[in-house]
Amino acid sequence: MSMVHTPIIVPLDFDNAAQALAFADRVTPELCRLKVGKELFTAEGPQLVEQLVGRGYEVFLDLKFHDIPNTVAQAVKAAARLGVWMVNVHAQGGRKMMCAAREMLEAQSHRPLLIGVTVLTSLDGHDLAEVGLPEPAIQVPLLARLAQECGLDGVVCSAREASTLKQLCGADFKLVTPGIRPAGSSQDDQSRVMTPEAALAAGADYLVIGRPITQSVDPLATLTAIRTSLAV
């Protein structure tokens, strides 16, 4: 496995392996980590994940498992066997589910980072109220603390919550932040957004930056410009 220090994770939100591998061929494991989410995994399955790992990439398998404890534990075990660097579960799955996932990973020879999703970055306070949940300022810290108590390595949150969570959970608890938008780029379907520079300054450990890079005319140039702006 490569020794990667970049904080940038690029989601391969494509519907086929050819496009995903073409992107992986244009960048390198030193420039970014790669994320495989529901669209690509459903289309192409575990083989593609293994191919990306085989090319030296640290892969975040972003399937956000949310099910009963046994099912999630078995799912993270299967993810670990693919050699991924990071895997995630929904923190709303609760204490028993998160602890089962963590215990299962402890028994594996390869142990990916285990991350809990707090509140999706597409949701705002109004969206949460509609499903009977408190605003992000309440719900995100609550779920982050629960994830930490269960022994998870960190959480997915918005960079807007990063400084609060660093104070609450400490420097070692990893903050993975989607909803990153360079100044001037479209917000798309994201609600709780921040620029890459502000996100790092707020304490985010990893910046998930998708469409601003993958949909740009020159993805490599855009990725390079973002890295330069961050001095990473």
Ligand SMILES: O=c1ccn([C@@H]2O[C@H](COP(=O)(O)O)[C@@H](O)[C@H]2O)c(=O)[nH]1
């Ligand atoms: O709260 C979350 C959790 C995961 N995501 C994922 O991150 C990327 C963001 O892509 P952009 O194109 O930069 O919006 C995408 O794969 C989501 O599934 C998230 O956005 N928010």
